[in-house]
Amino acid sequence: MELKIIKTENKKAKPQGALGFGKYFSDHMFIMEYADGKWQNARIQPYQELHLQPSASVLHYAQGIFEGAKAFKTKDGKIRLFRLNDNLDRMNDSAERLCMPTFDKKFVYDAIKQLILIDEDWIPTDEGTALYIRPAMIATEPALGVHASKSYLMFVIVGPVGAYYAHGLAPVKLLVEEHYVRAAKGGTGGNKVIGNYAASMKAGENAQAKGYDQAMWLDAKYHRYVEEVGAMNIFFVMNGIVYTPALRGSILPGITRRSAIAILKSHGYKVRECNVDIRKVAEAAENGTLGEIFGTGTAAVISPVGLFGYKGKDYVVNGGNMGEISKMLYNELTGIQNGRLPDKHGWVDIIKE
Ligand code: PLP
Ligand code: COI
Secondary structure: OOEEEOOOOOOOOOOOOOOOOOOOOEEEEEEEEEOOOEEEEEEEOOOOOOOOOOOHHHHOOOEEEOOOEEEEEOOOEEEEEOOOOHHHHHHHHHHHHHHOOOOHHHHHHHHHHHHHHHHHHHOOOOOOOEEEEEEEEOOOOOOOOOOOOOOEEEEEEEEOOOOOOOOOOOEEEEEOOOOOOOOOOOOOOOOOOOHHHHHHHHHHHHHHHOOOOOOEOOOOOOEEEEEEEOOEEEEEEEEEEEEEEOOOOOOOOHHHHHHHHHHHHHHOOEEEEOOHHHHHHHHHHHHHHEEEEEEEEEEOOOEEEEEEEEEEEEEEEHHHOOOOOHHHHHHHHHHHHHHHOOOOOOOOEEOOO
C-alpha cells in the first residue's frame, strides 16, 4: 500500500510552559480506512476532526482499541523510538480479541516513523518529556445491530508530554478498591480496549474524592489479589524480593513492566511473577518488611507509591519517599530511552542520527 503525504499549511503554535499529559497534538496524523476486507487510503494528513455517523458502532458498543508509545529527542538532535514494535504486536492482539482487522505491522511502523520525522519539531527535549504516540482503531459501520463492524478507521496522533501525574515524580497515593473490579478472567483486561477504561472511572473518581490519586485493583473473584492500577502495572518489594502480579489474562501485559523485569534481573534482583495478596502486603507494611511499591507504564514511566489505603487504614510506604529500586529503574529506563545509557536490550530504534 502506498502512503500519501499531505502536509499542513497552517502549523500550530507550540505549547509554552508545563506540558502535562495528553493535552497537545502535533500538526499531522496518520490515518487509514478498512473497507471491503482491506486497509486502504493510508495517509499522513493535517491533524483534523474525524467524520463519523452518529450510528458508528464504536460509539455504541465500544469496538475500539488503542496503544501508547513514546519517542525521545536529545539536544544533539537524535530521535529514539522505544519498543514500538511491541506496542504494535499488542495492538494486533487487541484487534483479534475485539474481532477487528489486524494490520501490517511494518507498514504502520514505517508510517509512524515518517509522521514523527515530519513533526519532529514537536518532540520536546527537556528531562522527563517525550513525544507520546497514540495509535487507535475504531469501528465505523453505521449499524446498531450488535455485531463486528465491517468498516474501521485506524489513526495515530502524537504530541509532546511531560509527567503523567500532576505532581510529577512525587510518590502517588493509591486506594485499594474492594467493591468494583476492572476485569475478570475471560474478559478484556489483558487487552488495551477502550471499554476497560470507561469501566474503571468510577473507582478512580471515588479514590480521588477521598484524597488518593488512583485505585489499586484487586482480582474479580476473591477481591484479594492485586491486579494493577488505572494506567500502570504494579510492583512490590518485600524482604528484598520484587513481586509483581502474574499475567493471567485480566491484567494488561505492560511493555514497561516487561522492561522493568529485564532491568531488575540484569541487576541481580529476584523477581517473582505470582499472586500478590493485598493482606500480605498490608502485613509487610506493618512489620517493616515492605520496602517499596512502584508502578510502571509508558505514560507513568516508573511511579513510586508513597501510601496505600486498604480497609479504612492508610499504610505509608518507604516513609512516603521514592525507594532505591524505583530510582535505579527510573534512571536506567529513562537513560536507555534518551541515550544516556547503552541500549543493551535492543529496545531502541534510532530513527534520526
Ligand atoms: N495497565 C494499564 C491499564 C495501562 O493502561 C497501561 C498503560 O499503557 C499499563 C498497565 C502499562 O503498560 P505499558 O507499560 O505498556 O505502557
Ligand atoms: C500509556 O501509558 O501509554 C497509556 O496508555 C496509559 C493511558 C491510559 C494514559
